[in-house]
Amino acid sequence: MKTKKYKTAFIFLTALFFLWGFITVLVDSLIPRLREVFDLTYFQSGMVQFAFFGAFFLLSIPSGYILSKIGYKKGIILGLSTMALGCLLFYPAASYRIFGIFMLGYFTLAAGITILQVAANPYVTVLGPEETASSRLNLSQAFNSLGTAIAPALGALFILQDRVKSTAEIQVLDSISQKTYYIAEASAVQLPFLGIAAFIAIIALIFFFVDLPKVSDKEDSNDYRKVLKNPNLILGAIGIFCYVGAEVSLGSYMVNYFLNLDLAETVRTTSFMRTIAGWILTSGVTASSDMAVVGVFVSFYWTGAMVGRFIGSYLTTIFNPARVLSFFALGAIVMILVSITLVGLPAMWAIIAVGFFNSIMFPTIFSLALKGLGDDRAQGSGILCTMIVGGAIIPPAYGFLTDSFNFNIAFILIICCYAYILFYAFRNKRKMVLT
Numbered sequence: 297m298k299t300k301k302y303k304t305a306f307i308f309l310t311a312l313f314f315l316w317g318f319i320t321v322l323v324d325s326l327i328p329r330l331r332e333v334f335d336l337t338y339f340q341s342g343m344v345q346f347a348f349f350g351a352f353f354l355l356s357i358p359s360g361y362i363l364s365k366i367g368y369k370k371g372i373i374l375g376l377s378t379m380a381l382g383c384l385l386f387y388p389a390a391s392y393r394i395f396g397i398f399m400l401g402y403f404t405l406a407a408g409i410t411i412l413q414v415a416a417n418p419y420v421t422v423l424g425p426e427e428t429a430s431s432r433l434n435l436s437q438a439f440n441s442l443g444t445a446i447a448p449a450l451g452a453l454f455i456l457q458d459r460v461k462s463t464a465e466i467q468v469l470d471s472i473s474q475k476t477y478y479i480a481e482a483s484a485v486q487l488p489f490l491g492i493a494a495f496i497a498i499i500a501l502i503f504f505f506v507d508l509p510k511v512s513d514k515e516d517s518n519d520y521r522k523v524l525k526n527p528n529l530i531l532g533a534i535g536i537f538c539y540v541g542a543e544v545s546l547g548s549y550m551v552n553y554f555l556n557l558d559l560a561e562t563v564r565t566t567s568f569m570r571t572i573a574g575w576i577l578t579s580g581v582t583a584s585s586d587m588a589v590v591g592v593f594v595s596f597y598w599t600g601a602m603v604g605r606f607i608g609s610y611l612t613t614i615f616n617p618a619r620v621l622s623f624f625a626l627g628a629i630v631m632i633l634v635s636i637t638l639v640g641l642p643a644m645w646a647i648i649a650v651g652f653f654n655s656i657m658f659p660t661i662f663s664l665a666l667k668g669l670g671d672d673r674a675q676g677s678g679i680l681c682t683m684i685v686g687g688a689i690i691p692p693a694y695g696f697l698t699d700s701f702n703f704n705i706a707f708i709l710i711i712c713c714y715a716y717i718l719f720y721a722f723r724n725k726r727k728m729v730l731t
Contacts, residue, residue, distance in 0.1 A: 302423045305508050306432065309416050309423070312372065313436045315499065316409045317443030319379070319492065320348075347399050349688035351406035352413075352681055357520070359414040360678025368674075369508045371415040376500035379408030383493035387486045393478065413681050418673035421663050423509075429667070430617035431609050433659035438605030441655070445595075445602050523675045528724070530679075532665025535720045537683040538713035539657045541690025542628075545710055546650060547598070548691050551591045553703050559644055560586035563593075569641070593644065597651035604655025612660065621660045622721035628653040628714045636704050657717060664724045 363371040382405025389398035420436050421429035469477065523529055554560075563569040563581070570581050573592045577584045604624075611620050628650050635646035662680055669676045690713065697706035 302509060305506075306420065306423050306436075308503065308506055308508075309420050310436045310439050311499075312376075312412055312416055313440040314443040315496070316379070316412055317440035318447045319383075319405070320409060320444065320447075322447040322488075322492075346688060347403045348406045349685055351403055351410050353685040353688070355407050355410045356414055356681035356684070357675075357678040359411045359681070360520075360674045360676075362411070363415055363674040363678075367510075368415050368419045369503065369506075371411060372419075372508075373500050373503050375408045375411030375415060376496050376503065377408070378411060379405055380493045380496040380500065382406070382408055383489040383496065386489040390483075390486050410681060413684075414674065414677045417659075417662055417681075418666055418677040421666055422673065426667065428613055430612040430620075430656075430660045430663040433663050434605050434612055434656050435609035437659040438602060438609060438655075441598070441602035441605055445599055520675050520679075523669060523672045523679065526669065526676070528667070529665050529669065529676050531720055531723065532661050533680050533683045535661040535665070535717050536658065536680050537686035538690075538716045539654070539661060539686070540684050541686030542710045542713035543601075543654050543657075544687040545691045545694040546647065547594065549694065549698065549703075550594045550597060550647065551587055552698075553647065554590035554593070554644055555586060556703055557639065557643055559640070560589045562640060563589050566641070593648060596648045600649065600651035601655045604652040605659070608656030608660070612656070616725060617660050618664060618721050618724035620656060621664070622718055622725060624653045624656055625714050625718040625721055629711055629718070632707050632711055632714070636707055661717065661720065664720075 359371070362374070366374070382401050382403075385397060385401030385404060388394075389401050416436075417433065420433050424432060563573055573581045573584075573589055576592045576595075577588060581589060608620065608624070631646045631649045631653065635643045638646065662677075665680055666673055666676050690709070694706050694709055697709060
């Protein structure tokens with residue numbers, strides 16, 4: 297009976313992983329449209345990502361404190377309710393064209409996702425034997441990646457289907473036409489997120505009635521001093537910082553790297569590559585910009601992460617999770633070195649392959665870092681999620697190195713991130729052997 301309850305809870309929790317992955321990427325589809333709705337500068341547009349990572353940095357540890365008081369189930373409902381509120385704030389933000397309200401809405405949405413991350417990740421690790429915790433978390437994270445893979449297509453269909461006018465095009469319109477255009481733009485933002493808010497509210501209601509098993513008799517533990525003395529947790533938190541920073545850096549600058557390799561013309565003149573790009577570029581490969589032509593292939597980077605997590609979920613059931621992590625970290629380093637060494641399409645596919653090796657890192661590091669924390673899992677999860685702020689710190693450093701030197705020099709920073717993860721994997725593998 298207990299196993300059946302655990303399986304039911306795992307299914308519902310995995311649905312949450314899909315949900316927040318889907319919404320996180322879907323919001324990215326808003327940025328080009330909202331830039332016109334609010335007449336934003338590029339700096340203001342960039343602040344959207346700081347709002348997201350800022351929520352993790354500011355709220356992860358408080359979320360762990362809240363969870364220790366109210367438990368995982370109420371924490372999940374709180375996270376979902378906060379996400380729904382964030383989606384609802386997009387309505388007045390678009391209606392009144394006030395960027396500050398949109399930022400508040402995005403921060404509120406990210407706050408809800410933060411609470412879910414802090415609650416759901418450790419909860420999945422304890423829904424079964426500790427030795428298979430990495431496998432369960434990898435499987436849940438695979439569905440998170442599925443959500444991130446589906447969201448861009450639906451965002452293009454429902455949010456970005458009609459062409460967004462440039463600021464110059466809007467300025468030549470008369471006042472009535474401008475007003476009509478802005479109303480239409482606001483509606484394109486509002487309706488999808490009203491629907492999402494309603495859907496999240498339904499999910500929260502379902503969780504209110506779902507009987508989630510209580511996994512601890514002491515969920516009111518709140519001793520941060522104790523978990524901060526755990527060296528494996530702290531080293532794991534640094535690993536999360538390095539992983540998120542490296543993954544976001546590669547994904548954010550990949551198009552620029554491909555352009556630096558002069559790959560646009562190669563894609564146009566290579567039959568296989570041209571065919572792939574043609575499946576996605578509705579305007580045609582010839583008519584599309586160089587950025588669009590090479591940008592198509594960035595999706596393979598994220599798709600590789602999804603595929604890798606499904607494979608990793610199986611591998612971590614038959615091999616030591618720390619051993620699997622070490623092979624994947626080494627694979628990421630090798631692929632970057634191959635990309636630096638080669639040119640053209642081989643260099644491109646090598647860096648895309650890093651996405652596959654990224655796949656198991658977050659869930660495996662997370663589960664290894666929480667191992668043995670017992671009733672302090674919520675606090676440990678809060679500390680780990682705080683270090684997702686690496687996604688706001690390492691990419692600018694990577695960009696600075698690229699501006700100052702070149703991509704190959706900047707890649708050294710990313711290699712150092714994966715080298716640290718390799719060290720953490722070896723440390724845990726050795727620790728498991730000794731115990």
